[in-house]
Amino acid sequence: MDIRPIRTEEGDRFEILMTLVESYEAKHFPVDLPDPIEAIKFRMEQQGLTPKDLEPAIGQRNRVYEILNGKRNLTLAMVWKLHQLFGIPAESLIKPPHHA
Numbered sequence: 765m766d767i768r769p770i771r772t773e774e775g776d777r778f779e780i781l782m783t784l785v786e787s788y789e790a791k792h793f794p795v796d797l798p799d800p801i802e803a804i805k806f807r808m809e810q811q812g813l814t815p816k817d818l819e820p821a822i823g824q825r826n827r828v829y830e831i832l833n834g835k836r837n838l839t840l841a842m843v844w845k846l847h848q849l850f851g852i853p854a855e856s857l858i859k860p861p862h863h864a
Contacts, residue, residue, distance in 0.1 A: 801834055803856035804846065811850065821845035 798806070807813065815828045822828045822842050830836035838846075843857040 798856055800838055800857045800859050801832060803852055804832065807850050807852050813850070818846075821849050 804818070808818070815825060815832065818828045818831075819825060822831055822838075822845075827836065831838060831842070838857055843854055846852045846857055847854045
């Protein structure tokens with residue numbers, strides 16, 4: 765929710781409760797971005813794409829299979845082309861580093 769109540773006791777209470785709910789949800793129900801490979805496979809399934817269809821974004825067919833099998837990482841150029849050509853959100857294609 766993006767509601768900014770006016771400054772009243774009730775409004776302040778509402779803001780505090782919203783902050784607590786957001787904090788609880790972030791801690792107990794984090795929403796992770798999909799794995800980049802799963803994001804590509806999902807879009808392939810949605811649009812009926814084959815590995816050959818990915819060649820303009822990724823490169824030769826053997827490179828496409830290396831990406832789909834997790835043997836090679838996506839480059840920024842590939843991410844950009846997958847985003848432009850197939851509408852896959854770039855943030856879904858970039859795997860953030862794991863934090864301990």
